[in-house]
Amino acid sequence: MKQFISVYDVITSNNGNINNAINQLVNEALTYKSNPLKDNTLGNHLRLGMLFLNPSLRTRLSTQVAAANLGMETIVFNVDKEGWALEFEEGAIMSGNTVEHIKDAAPILGSYFDILAIRTFPSLKNRADDYSELYIQQFIKYAGVPVISLESATLHPLQSLTDIITIQENRLHKAATVHKKPKVVLTWAPHVKALPQCVANSFAQWVNAWGEADFVITHPEDYALDEQFTKGATITHNQAEALKDADYVYVKNWSTYNDYGKVYENDPAWMLTNETLALTNNAKVLHCLPVRRNVELSDEILDGPNSLITTEAGNRVWAAQAVLANIIKTMK
Numbered sequence: 001m002k003q004f005i006s007v008y009d010v011i012t013s014n015n016g017n018i019n020n021a022i023n024q025l026v027n028e029a030l031t032y033k034s035n036p037l038k039d040n041t042l043g044n045h046l047r048l049g050m051l052f053l054n055p056s057l058r059t060r061l062s063t064q065v066a067a068a069n070l071g072m073e074t075i076v077f078n079v080d081k082e083g084w085a086l087e088f089e090e091g092a093i094m095s096g097n098t099v100e101h102i103k104d105a106a107p108i109l110g111s112y113f114d115i116l117a118i119r120t121f122p123s124l125k126n127r128a129d130d131y132s133e134l135y136i137q138q139f140i141k142y143a144g145v146p147v148i149s150l151e152s153a154t155l156h157p158l159q160s161l162t163d164i165i166t167i168q169e170n171r172l173h174k175a176a177t178v179h180k181k182p183k184v185v186l187t188w189a190p191h192v193k194a195l196p197q198c199v200a201n202s203f204a205q206w207v208n209a210w211g212e213a214d215f216v217i218t219h220p221e222d223y224a225l226d227e228q229f230t231k232g233a234t235i236t237h238n239q240a241e242a243l244k245d246a247d248y249v250y251v252k253n254w255s256t257y258n259d260y261g262k263v264y265e266n267d268p269a270w271m272l273t274n275e276t277l278a279l280t281n282n283a284k285v286l287h288c289l290p291v292r293r294n295v296e297l298s299d300e301i302l303d304g305p306n307s308l309i310t311t312e313a314g315n316r317v318w319a320a321q322a323v324l325a326n327i328i329k330t331m332k
């Protein structure tokens, strides 16, 4: 694996068969979960630079733990709080607020670090800019070292890999159903703020590429996602219909894609409760966190027996460790 920006970066490690490549990566992650230090010298004398243009709890700490398990050194830089304001536009006349061009900063970062990991959220103001992934693409272009996305403008691949790991791990625990194609539902949920589409886009991209689920996406009419990520899924605006017989329900808010970055409605009826969960096949519930309790997801679900959410957050370590290990092996 040369970089980790989207699901398609896993293909390089498995002769072009994406389903096999995802399953292999999931198995590697679960092997690390059962034996975290099995490759504890693989990353010796290698340095990971983690750049945050936006806040994080899980992504930051789980990736640091993963790197430590592989014997790597990690340096974290909160670019948004401690760095110069970066310019990303080619040919920009830098007479405004930006102080340093990515063309100048990225090669220097590439000389300090063996791998760069970057979190850069979308503006939610200009869809064309956000969906061109300008910021992370400029890092890739100018850094000269492998780049890992810690969540970019449109995708969150470490989260999505974790989500597949968590579903697969749960299926393996229920040996009787492991051969049945699970029904996986991604449901929109209410929120008070305009949130990126990254987690939903990325989950859809990974589940579609994985190809081992009967995949349904449900959202209010105005919340359609970009078809490049959802193609292959069944899409319905009827949440109850979507939830029927579901085995896994992924709950997430996102803002509008078409009239970009807006909150059109916050109908609390879309929040998953025990009553709506009763429509499912006793489904397990996932959410990437952080979550607004009793807005996006109810206490009774979050604290109830069907939640896989804490396990899912814990699995972030093993996803990051499998990705780092694959990139290090490609570098060697």
Ligand code: CP
Residues within 6 Å of the ligand: 055, 056, 057, 058, 059, 060, 151, 159, 288, 289, 290
């Ligand atoms: N799920 C997730 O990416 O969490 P953080 O924003 O805390 O990293």
